[in-house]
Amino acid sequence: MNRGPLIFFGILLTFATAWCGLVLVPHQQLGDLAPNVSEETGQSFPQARPGDAAQGARLYVSLGCVACHTQQVRPEDGGGDIARGWGSRRSVARDYLYDRPLQLGSQRLAPDLANYGERLGTNPPPYLHLYNPRAITAGSYCAANPFFFTLRAVTGAPAVDALRLPKGFEVASGWELVPTAEADQLMAYLRSLRFSVALPEAALKLVEENK
Amino acid sequence: MSQTGTIAKKDALAAHPPAPPWAELDASCQLPVLYFLLSGLAWLLVGTLLQFEAGIRLLCPDWCAVCPAMTYGRLVPAAENALVYGFASQMGLGIGLWLLVRLGRTPLVASGLIAAGNVLWNLALTVGILAILLGDGTGHAGLEMPAYSQWMLLAAYMFVGIWGVQTWAHHTSGPYYASQWFLLGAMFWFPWLLTTAQLVVVTFPGRGVLPAITGAWFAGGIQHLWLTPLALAAIYYFIPVITGRPLRNYHLAVVAFWSLALFGGWSGPARLIGGPVPAWIVSAGIVATVLLLIPVTIVALNTGPVLGSRLGQVCENQVLRFLAVAVFCFVLVSLGNALNALRFRAAVTHLSLNEWARGFAYFHGFVALTFLGAAYHVVPRLMRRDWPAPRLVSVHFWFTIVGLALVVIPAAVDGLRQGNELNDAAVPAVKIFDQLRSVFGWRVLGLALMSAGNLAFLTNFGWLLIRCWTPGIRSAVALFIDQSGKSVTAR
Structure with a gap:
């Protein structure tokens, strides 16, 4: 191999195959993917996030929650995600139409959150976990985020949304911890994480409850 | 002077006569x-x-x-x-x-x-x-x-x-040497990779999962078309030059280069396995990751026999030690990556600490050790002076190797448990994650050792520079003090 131009041409060509195959063709294939409108209910899925949840998504990205929490449900033959109750079907490309940037994740040091909103149901959102995960799960190594809460003196009746702190985490009496607007946005985002809607390319699977 | 003489002599041995300047x-x-x-x-x-x-x-x-x-x-x-x-x-x-x-x-x-x-x-x-x-x-x-x-x-x-x-x-x-092909390739691929990724992922992101697909292509490219060819360029130069023996089966190196160029570019999407992307994209990534064993095998065939025949020198030579461990990590991790790209293995190891450990070993074991070893060879030649503290080189080497083992081995082993238990819905998630703590403990210890090793290298480097520049600084000061006007050469 002693011809410079030949080496150069080969270097461009080999690279171009992968560039066409993995950049151009996927854009061709998925570039015009649109939300699915259900024939039965007439509802469109997925839907863009409302303002507060979209703001929360930015906080989620900024804090790097994706370093431990994935947002993807693998198919039944490719892992135990569905059996574990992390989703009622595998995640598909259409689920992420409004996710930008994508938070798929590459490490599972903590539970998957793709369907966290579904799991949460009508329960109150996990403000306490956001404040200090150890207040709920002893031994958790998840980061505490006290900067999302304001410590203030109780004036009159305690605030409705003040944290109810367990033993060992209390603040001084006469004081209360109140979530900031950012904490509310983050919770709105977590609540919006759900894709338990059947799609033509991914039917829902019935899952036994695993507790 | 004697140190400079040693280096010049070594260079003369490595080169073909007449020695270039x-x-x-x-x-x-x-x-x-x-x-x-x-x-x-x-x-x-x-x-x-x-x-x-x-x-x-x-x-x-x-x-x-x-x-x-x-x-x-x-x-x-x-x-x-x-x-x-x-x-x-x-x-x-x-x-x-x-x-x-x-x-x-x-x-x-x-x-x-x-x-x-x-x-x-x-x-x-x-x-x-x-x-x-x-x-x-x-x-x-x-x-x-x-x-x-x-x-x-x-x-x-x-x-x-x-x-x-x-x-x-x-x-x-x-003719062009293998190192030169790898360098030219890397120097072209990197700006192309970064420009595309910047445009399609960050600046004008496509809809839905498109940035993830381009991102995976980019990550595979940075690993196999940027860092790997840069490291292989060093390996293909330093091993024959330091051992004084030609690489074995050198005619195969050209196959290693072109197969790396082709499959390296396609290998990225293997990291999206199980993810929400079209199956053919992941399959292409898996095939390419497995086929990357071709260049890996050739690198082993090129360098392995040379290193094996000079085992004594490998153990003693400050540079060869780093490179030998780097080649070992390259082969081992590539094997692990190819095996765990297969769908039945990926179901267990994907997203687990096992996968993380392989990435860490590839970077800190293969890429980093290659460059560090090469730097130990290059700097004394640039400065025309040997390392002031050879013992610190050994400290660096052993701290790095032990640190690397402490980080990688527990994570690779416990990652298998983590992956298996995550697939078993009967094991509560909290318990699985809680058990990872011991891995983090080893990781912190290992990284502390590796940081100390790197500090040893920086100390040696700083010391070398001070020694080289001291005569210049001294003479400048002397010139300033006695104002004698004599011409003083700094070097």
């Missing part, structure tokens, strides 16, 4: 190469310390919790970017430029501009890392630095790439 060639690239190596080393220390701090945050999550800049989720991408763009890219470029000069027997073109590119590069990177820590990261996996800093990085690269390729083209002696 090494001193002149080295002088032509001294400034930029030295800049790249020194700033690369500094970023290695920064990156390892950020990884160390991230490990601490897992062990003591409540410590420093009021400071969001020190949260785990920001430390991890900050560390990765510091290591890939700060350490590996800069060290690789520094050593690559030196190799282009040596192998082409031609002085470096526009070394002043390349040095300026280095300054801009470090500026871009500092801005990018600070932005991640302060919460302005993009959130795109592998491309966390904000667009403004990435474009700056690309501009800085152009200074290096354009004049680097010019130097490559000025090559004056005989």
Whole structure:
């Protein structure tokens, strides 16, 4: 191999195959993917996030929650995600139409959150976990985020949304911890994480409850 | 003088007679190469310390919790970017430029501009890392630095790439060596990778999962078309030069190069296995990851017999030790990656610490050890002076190896348990994650050792520079004091 131009041409060509195959063709294939409108209910899925949840998504990205929490449900033959109750079907490309940037994740040091909103149901959102995960799960190594809460003196009746702190985490009496607007946005985002809607390319699977 | 003499003699042995003017060639690239190596080393220390701090945050999550800049989720991408763009890219470029000069027997073109590119590069990177820590990261996996800093990085690269390729083209002696193919490839692929990823992922992101697909292609490209060829260029030069033996089966090296060029570009999407992307994309990635065993096998066939036949020298030589462990890690991790790309294995190991451990071993074991070993060879030649503290080189080597083992082995082993238990719905998730703590403990210990090793290298480096520059500084001071007006040569 002693011809410079030949080496150069080969270097461009080999690279171009992968560039066409993995950049151009996927854009061709998925570039015009649109939300699915259900024939039965007439509802469109997925839907863009409302303002507060979209703001929360930015906080989620900024804090790097994706370093431990994935947002993807693998198919039944490719892992135990569905059996574990992390989703009622595998995640598909259409689920992420409004996710930008994508938070798929590459490490599972903590539970998957793709369907966290579904799991949460009508329960109150996990403000306490956001404040200090150890207040709920002893031994958790998840980061505490006290900067999302304001410590203030109780004036009159305690605030409705003040944290109810367990033993060992209390603040001084006469004081209360109140979530900031950012904490509310983050919770709105977590609540919006759900894709338990059947799609033509991914039917829902019935899952036994695993507790 | 005697030290300089030893180095000149070694060089003369390594070269074909008549010996080219090494001193002149080295002088032509001294400034930029030295800049790249020194700033690369500094970023290695920064990156390892950020990884160390991230490990601490897992062990003591409540410590420093009021400071969001020190949260785990920001430390991890900050560390990765510091290591890939700060350490590996800069060290690789520094050593690559030196190799282009040596192998082409031609002085470096526009070394002043390349040095300026280095300054801009470090500026871009500092801005990018600070932005991640302060919460302005993009959130795109592998491309966390904000667009403004990435474009700056690309501009800085152009200074290096354009004049680097010019130097490559000025090559004056005989056929091109394997190292030169790898360097040319890397220098072309990197700007193409970064420009595409910047445009399609960060600046004008496509809909839905498209940025993830391009991001995976980019991550595979950075690994196999940027860091790997830079490291292999060094391996293909230093092993035969230091052992004094030609590489075995050298005619196969050309196959290694072209198969790496082809399959390296396609290998990225294997990391999306099980993800929400079309199956054919993942399948292409899996096939390419398995086929990457072709260049890996050839690298083993080229270098293995040479290293094996000089085992005594490998154990004693400061540079060869690093390179031998690097080749070992390269082969082992590539085997592991090929095996775990297969769907039935990926169902267990994907997203687990086992996968993380392989990535860590590839970077810190293969890429980093290659560049560190190469730097131990290059710097004394650039400065015409041996390392002032050879013992610190051994300290660096052993601290790094032991640290690497402490980080990688527990994570690889426990990652298998983690993956298996996550697939078993009967095991509560809390219990699975809780058991990972011991791995984090080993990780912190290992990273502390590795940081100490890197500090030993920096100390040695600083000491060498001070020794080299002391006569110059002294004579300048003497000149200033007695004002005698005698002409004093600094070197």
